[in-house]
Amino acid sequence: MQQFIELIRQPWPWYVAGPLIGLTVPTLLLIGNKSFGISSSLRHICAACFPANISFFKYDWKKEIWNLVFVLGVFFGGMIATNFMENPNAFQLSANTMADLRALGIQDFSGLMPADLFSMEALFSLKGFIFFVLGGFMVGFGTRYAGGCTSGHAIMGLSNLQVPSLIATCCFMVGGFTMTHLLMPFIFKLF
Amino acid sequence: MSFQQVSPPIEQDEQPFACEAPNDMAQSESWVSNIKYLIVGVLFGIVFVKAEIISWFRIQEMFRLQSFHMYGVIGSAVVVGMISVFLIKKFNIKTLSGETVQFHPKKFQRGQIYGGLIFGLGWAITGACPGPLFAQIGSGYMAVIVTLLSAVAGTWAYGYFRDKLPN
Numbered sequence: 001m002q003q004f005i006e007l008i009r010q011p012w013p014w015y016v017a018g019p020l021i022g023l024t025v026p027t028l029l030l031i032g033n034k035s036f037g038i039s040s041s042l043r044h045i046c047a048a049c050f051p052a053n054i055s056f057f058k059y060d061w062k063k064e065i066w067n068l069v070f071v072l073g074v075f076f077g078g079m080i081a082t083n084f085m086e087n088p089n090a091f092q093l094s095a096n097t098m099a100d101l102r103a104l105g106i107q108d109f110s111g112l113m114p115a116d117l118f119s120m121e122a123l124f125s126l127k128g129f130i131f132f133v134l135g136g137f138m139v140g141f142g143t144r145y146a147g148g149c150t151s152g153h154a155i156m157g158l159s160n161l162q163v164p165s166l167i168a169t170c171c172f173m174v175g176g177f178t179m180t181h182l183l184m185p186f187i188f189k190l191f
Numbered sequence: 192m193s194f195q196q197v198s199p200p201i202e203q204d205e206q207p208f209a210c211e212a213p214n215d216m217a218q219s220e221s222w223v224s225n226i227k228y229l230i231v232g233v234l235f236g237i238v239f240v241k242a243e244i245i246s247w248f249r250i251q252e253m254f255r256l257q258s259f260h261m262y263g264v265i266g267s268a269v270v271v272g273m274i275s276v277f278l279i280k281k282f283n284i285k286t287l288s289g290e291t292v293q294f295h296p297k298k299f300q301r302g303q304i305y306g307g308l309i310f311g312l313g314w315a316i317t318g319a320c321p322g323p324l325f326a327q328i329g330s331g332y333m334a335v336i337v338t339l340l341s342a343v344a345g346t347w348a349y350g351y352f353r354d355k356l357p358n
Contacts, residue, residue: 008241011241011242011243012238012241012242013242013260013263014242014259014260014261014262014263014264014267015263015267016242017238017241017242017244017264018242018263018264018265018266018267018268018270018271019267019268019271020234020238021235021238021264021268021271022267022268022269022270022271022272022275023271023275024231024235025271025272025275025276026272026275026276026278026279027231028228028231029275029276029279029286029292030279030284030286030287030292031227031228031231031286031287032214032216032220032224032227032228032286032287032288033214033215033216033217033286033290033292033293034212034213034214034215034216034228035211035212035213035215035293035294035295036212037211037212038212038320038321038322038325039211039320039321039346040211040212041321042321042342042343042345042346043346043350045343045346046343046346046347046350050347052347052351054347054350054351056349056350056351056353057347057350063214064212064213064214065225066214066220066225066228067212067214067228069225069226069228069229069232070228070229070231070232070235071232071321071322071325072229072232072325073228073229073230073231073232073233073234073235073236074232074233074235074236074239074322074325074326074329075232075236075325075326075328075329076229076232076233076236076329077232077233077234077235077236077237077238077239077240077326077329078236078237078239078240078245078325078326078327078328078329078330079236079329079330079331080233080236080237080329081236081237081239081240081241081326081330082240082329082330082331085237085240085241091243091246091248093248093252094252094257094258096255096257097248097251097252097255097257097258100251100255100257101248101251109248112240112243112245112246112247112248112249112330113246113247113248113318113327113332114247114248117247118247118332118334118335119334120333120334122334123334123337128334128337130316131316131317131338132317132334132335132337132338132341133337133338133341134313134316134341135313135316135317135338135341136313136317136324136337136338136339136340136341136342136344136345137313137341137342137344137345137348138309138310138312138313138316138317138345139310139313139314139317139319139320139321139324139338139341139342139345140321140341140342140343140344140345140346140347140348140349141306141309141310141313141345141346141348141349142306142307142308142309142310142311142312142313142345143306143310143320143321143342143346144306144345144346144349144350145302145305145306145309145310145349145356146302146303146305146306146307146309146310147211147297147300147302147303147306148211148212149310149320149321149322150265150314150320150322151212151320151321151322152211152212153211153303153307154265154269155265155268155269155272156211156212156272157211157297158269158272158273159269159272159273159275159276160276160294160295160296161273161276162296162297163297163299164297164298164299164300164303165297165303167299167303167304167307168303168304168306168307169307170307171303171304171306171307171308171310171311172307172310172311172314173311174307174308174311175307175308175309175310175311175312175313175314175315176250176253176254176311176312176314176315177254177311177315178308178311178312178315179254179311179312179313179314179315179316180251180254180255180315181254181255183312184315184316187316
């Protein structure tokens with residue numbers, strides 16, 4: 001038992017995590033005929049809190065409450081894993097990525113998130129505006145415009161062999177590569 | 192009788208409610224049965240943290256092609272998902288309450304390209320897709336609450352401008 005606890009506290013390899021995430025698809029389908037997708041929770045929040053007579057938010061969000069309960073679960077899961085199953089060792093990052101990010105000005109590689117960017121102090125600066133406000137806005141706007149995110153398109157959509165989901169997934173990746181390689185060097189020069 | 196037709200439904204969309212994660216369960220569910228989704232969500236959130244998918248650094252590794260980890264996670268998730276969907280269709284496996292599993296063919300729209308690119312830009316900068324956002328906040332990264340609120344605002348803005356956007 002002790003050994004098992006030691007084992008699950010280590011970071012999980014991709015061949016454990018990936019299949020578990022994949023199993024979410026049949027689990028949700030079979031326990032309640034639910035298609036896997038997370039970004040729709042953002043839409044339900046809009047529909048529940050600020051529908052503002054916009055037709056896109058006028059639907060029976062209560063029927064979709066399962067999706068909000070699911071993301072609440074993700075929140076608690078994050079809390080449990082971080083507080084009770086924490087990795088006893090230091091976070092391991094590829095040396096190349098570390099060198100690239102150091103060149104951009106990131107110094108702290110101790111946690112899952114760079115403390116240089118994701119701190120409360122950074123929140124009210126230009127850095128915070130770009131990384132939290134602008135970034136978050138693009139995530140919310142983009143996923144809804146695309147009709148799904150990594151879960152709805154890349155995992156659920158591809159599992160169901162949908163060509164539009166493949167197109168969307170490729171565009172997610174192109175957007176990410178563009179930001180990382182073409183835009184981020186300029187963004188980091190701003191501070 | 193022809194002059195007294197039934198008033199058209201308020202929502203005159205071609206797809207009344209096309210959401211990528213619809214609830215297709217015909218029977219209504221009680222509050223208690225939502226606990227199932229809470230549990231699946233908790234397990235999912237634990238995997239997110241333990242596989243370090245919520246890490247901004249891991250997303251950077253992925254977009255810099257310097258680690259296989261994220262490709263392995265997404266790739267194997269898709270393979271397992273594909274096999275599961277294939278088996279459900281092939282053997283017509285029913286849900287726990289005995290219903291036929293519903294699948295939704297997706298229609299190509301230009302929004303998948305434009306929206307996909309915008310989301311990709313945001314994904315690299317925030318280091319999170321919508322799922323990890325919730326797990327990051329749960330992990331204690333309180334500043335991410337701002338990212339989440341901003342994502343809600345982005346979703347709202349899409350709803351507001353939807354008719355004016357190319358799609």
